[in-house]
Amino acid sequence: MPKVVASPLHEQVRKKITRRVVENEYKVGELLPSVSALADEFGVSSITIKRALRDLQSTGILRTVPGLGIFVRERRRLVRELDFCFTSLGEAQRPGPGRPVHVTSITRERILDPAFSAFDAPTGTMLCVRSILSIDEVPILFDTSYLPLSLKDKVVDEFGDKLVSEALRDQGTCFRMTRLLIDAAPASDEAQQAFGIPNGYPTLRRLYHLIAVDPFFSVFGIVESPFDRLACSIEMDLPTGKITGPRSTGSMNHS
Amino acid sequence: MPKVVASPLHEQVRKKITRRVVENEYKVGELLPSVSALADEFGVSSITIKRALRDLQSTGILRTVPGLGIFVRERRRLVRELDFCFTSLGEAQRPGPGRPVHVTSITRERILDPAFSAFDAPTGTMLCVRSILSIDEVPILFDTSYLPLSLKDKVVDEFGDKLVSEALRDQGTCFRMTRLLIDAAPASDEAQQAFGIPNGYPTLRRLYHLIAVDPFFSVFGIVESPFDRLACSIEMDLPTGKITGPRSTGSMNHS
DNA sequence: GAGTGGTCTAGACCACCCT
DNA sequence: GGGTGGTCTAGACCACTCC
Structure with a gap:
C-alpha cells in the first residue's frame, strides 16, 4: 500500500485561497472573508487560516489593513x-x-x-x-x-x-x-x-x-x-x- | 511622551539569530541550539522561536534536517x-x-x-x-x-x-x-x-x-x-x- | 527511548477600525 | 461595542534520527 502523506492543512488552505484570487473569485480591491469565516468554511482553526494568510504575504497578492481586513491587491x-x-x-x-x-x-x-x-x-x-x-x-x-x-x-x-x-x-x-x-x-x-x-x-x-x-x-x-x-x-x-x-x-x- | 511600540518578540528573536549567523557566532555547517534551548535562552516560548526560524526560511541562511536539527547553510x-x-x-x-x-x-x-x-x-x-x-x-x-x-x-x-x-x-x-x-x-x-x-x-x-x-x-x-x-x-x-x-x-x- | 523540528489547536491579549 | 487581524503561549501529536 503506497504511503500517502497529506500535505499540511495550512498549505492546502493557502493554495485554495491563491486559486480563488487568480481565478478572480476574490476580485481585485475586494475584502476577503474574515479569518473566522474562512476557518468555519474550511473546517480548520483560525490559527491555521492566519498561518496560510501569512505565508501568502510574500506573494504580494494580499494587502492587510489593520482593523479592517484583508484585501486583494492590484498587480x-x-x-x-x-x-x-x-x-x-x-x-x-x-x-x-x-x-x-x-x-x-x-x-x-x-x-x-x-x-x-x-x-x-x-x-x-x-x-x-x-x-x-x-x-x-x-x-x-x-x-x-x-x-x-x-x-x-x-x-x-x-x-x-x-x-x-x-x-x-x-x-x-x-x-x-x-x-x-x-x-x-x-x-x-x-x-x-x-x-x-x-x-x-x-x-x-x-x-x-x-x-x-x-x-x-x-x-x-x-x-x-x-x-x-x-x-x-x-x-x-x-x-x-x-x-x-x-x-x-x-x-x-x-x- | 513618545509612544514606543516594542517590536514583536519573534522579530527580535529573528534578528538576534540572524546577527549570530552573519557575525559567525553560529558557523557555517554548524548545528544551531535546539528550539527549546533557544527558548530558554531568550526567555520566550518555543512557539515563538519556531516562528522566528520559519521566517528565516526565505533568507536561505538555514537548512533544517528532519530529526536532526537546524544548520547554518553555506552561501x-x-x-x-x-x-x-x-x-x-x-x-x-x-x-x-x-x-x-x-x-x-x-x-x-x-x-x-x-x-x-x-x-x-x-x-x-x-x-x-x-x-x-x-x-x-x-x-x-x-x-x-x-x-x-x-x-x-x-x-x-x-x-x-x-x-x-x-x-x-x-x-x-x-x-x-x-x-x-x-x-x-x-x-x-x-x-x-x-x-x-x-x-x-x-x-x-x-x-x-x-x-x-x-x-x-x-x-x-x-x-x-x-x-x-x-x-x-x-x-x-x-x-x-x-x-x-x-x-x-x-x-x-x-x- | 530520547531527542529533534513541524503541525494543529484553544485561548488569551492587544491595537486598530467603524458605528 | 463589536468587528478586524496580529501576537504569544501551553499543550498535544506526529515523523524523523541517533543511540
Missing part, C-alpha cells in the same frame, strides 16, 4: 529597459512636482553586503547615501550609493531631487564603464521600511560599479525594488549580440 | 555573464558525466503566467518542456519552454542533455533576436519542488522570447533560479552603451 508593474547606468528612469525621474527622489540618510559606512565581493569593492569607510525614488507616489527604487569620502561637499546640494549617479553625471563626472550584477534577494531591513513590505519579500536588485575616467574614482551601489513593482527588459540582435534600444523609457504593465 | 553562488540567449551556461552545460540537464515533463499547455503579457505571447496551446539544469549535482536553473506544437517530433530526441533553446540551435534553427525580461518572484510550485526550496523563496527569473528568422517561429520560456544560487552580471562601455564581453563563462563566488 501592476513597471517594466524598464535596462540602460547603461540602470539607476535612471528617464523622464519619470526628472525633478518636478512630487519630488520623486527623497534622500533618507547620508552616513559614513563600510560596504558590508557580501554580494559586493563580485566587484572588488573597497573595505574602508565611504560616504553612503540612501534615497527612494517614487513614481506616482509609489516607491519604486531604493538606492544605496557608496562614494569616496572626499566628495561630500561637492555633490551634497544636488541630492534631494535626483539619484547620486545622476547628480554626479550632471556635475560633469565622466564615467567610462559600468559593471552591473543583477540578482534577487529577500528585502533588506531598510528596503522593508522604505517600501512597507514584509520580511522575506522578494526584491530585484542591481548592484552597480560605475568606473570614472579618473582611475581613482569609483561609485558603488545597490538598487532594490520589490519584485511586483519593477522588472527590466533587454533586447538583442542575435548575430551581433548587441543590445537593441533602449527604445521605450518605461511602461506600466499588468503582470 | 555560495554562481555569477553568470548575461549572454544573448541566457539559457546557456557555457561549458558547464555541455552534456557529459552527470548529465546536467534533466527533462522533468513534456506537456501541452497554454502560457498562463501574466508576466508574459510584456511579450505578445500566444494564447493557444503549446508544447511545454520543463527541465532542470544542475552543476555539480546542484540544481541551478529550472527552464520552462513553450514551443509550437508542430515541433515535437523534430527535437524530442535532443532533449535529455541540453536545454530546448540549445537543442534547437544545434539543429539549425536560426534566431535573429532575443527579448529578455528579468525579474524576481517567489518560487513557483514547480520550482519549489525542483530546487527543494520553501514557499515564498525569492527567485531570479528570466523570461525569454527567441525570435527565429522564420517569421512564424518563436520560442517563449522562463528560467527560474533560487536567489542564492545564481546572479547575472553585465559590463558596458559608457560612451557607446555596448556590452563588453561575455568574458568569463561563470565563476563561483561567495556572497
Whole structure:
C-alpha cells in the first residue's frame, strides 16, 4: 500500500485561497472573508487560516489593513529597459512636482553586503547615501550609493531631487564603464521600511560599479525594488549580440 | 511622551539569530541550539522561536534536517555573464558525466503566467518542456519552454542533455533576436519542488522570447533560479552603451 | 527511548477600525 | 461595542534520527 502523506492543512488552505484570487473569485480591491469565516468554511482553526494568510504575504497578492481586513491587491508593474547606468528612469525621474527622489540618510559606512565581493569593492569607510525614488507616489527604487569620502561637499546640494549617479553625471563626472550584477534577494531591513513590505519579500536588485575616467574614482551601489513593482527588459540582435534600444523609457504593465 | 511600540518578540528573536549567523557566532555547517534551548535562552516560548526560524526560511541562511536539527547553510553562488540567449551556461552545460540537464515533463499547455503579457505571447496551446539544469549535482536553473506544437517530433530526441533553446540551435534553427525580461518572484510550485526550496523563496527569473528568422517561429520560456544560487552580471562601455564581453563563462563566488 | 523540528489547536491579549 | 487581524503561549501529536 503506497504511503500517502497529506500535505499540511495550512498549505492546502493557502493554495485554495491563491486559486480563488487568480481565478478572480476574490476580485481585485475586494475584502476577503474574515479569518473566522474562512476557518468555519474550511473546517480548520483560525490559527491555521492566519498561518496560510501569512505565508501568502510574500506573494504580494494580499494587502492587510489593520482593523479592517484583508484585501486583494492590484498587480501592476513597471517594466524598464535596462540602460547603461540602470539607476535612471528617464523622464519619470526628472525633478518636478512630487519630488520623486527623497534622500533618507547620508552616513559614513563600510560596504558590508557580501554580494559586493563580485566587484572588488573597497573595505574602508565611504560616504553612503540612501534615497527612494517614487513614481506616482509609489516607491519604486531604493538606492544605496557608496562614494569616496572626499566628495561630500561637492555633490551634497544636488541630492534631494535626483539619484547620486545622476547628480554626479550632471556635475560633469565622466564615467567610462559600468559593471552591473543583477540578482534577487529577500528585502533588506531598510528596503522593508522604505517600501512597507514584509520580511522575506522578494526584491530585484542591481548592484552597480560605475568606473570614472579618473582611475581613482569609483561609485558603488545597490538598487532594490520589490519584485511586483519593477522588472527590466533587454533586447538583442542575435548575430551581433548587441543590445537593441533602449527604445521605450518605461511602461506600466499588468503582470 | 513618545509612544514606543516594542517590536514583536519573534522579530527580535529573528534578528538576534540572524546577527549570530552573519557575525559567525553560529558557523557555517554548524548545528544551531535546539528550539527549546533557544527558548530558554531568550526567555520566550518555543512557539515563538519556531516562528522566528520559519521566517528565516526565505533568507536561505538555514537548512533544517528532519530529526536532526537546524544548520547554518553555506552561501555560495554562481555569477553568470548575461549572454544573448541566457539559457546557456557555457561549458558547464555541455552534456557529459552527470548529465546536467534533466527533462522533468513534456506537456501541452497554454502560457498562463501574466508576466508574459510584456511579450505578445500566444494564447493557444503549446508544447511545454520543463527541465532542470544542475552543476555539480546542484540544481541551478529550472527552464520552462513553450514551443509550437508542430515541433515535437523534430527535437524530442535532443532533449535529455541540453536545454530546448540549445537543442534547437544545434539543429539549425536560426534566431535573429532575443527579448529578455528579468525579474524576481517567489518560487513557483514547480520550482519549489525542483530546487527543494520553501514557499515564498525569492527567485531570479528570466523570461525569454527567441525570435527565429522564420517569421512564424518563436520560442517563449522562463528560467527560474533560487536567489542564492545564481546572479547575472553585465559590463558596458559608457560612451557607446555596448556590452563588453561575455568574458568569463561563470565563476563561483561567495556572497 | 530520547531527542529533534513541524503541525494543529484553544485561548488569551492587544491595537486598530467603524458605528 | 463589536468587528478586524496580529501576537504569544501551553499543550498535544506526529515523523524523523541517533543511540
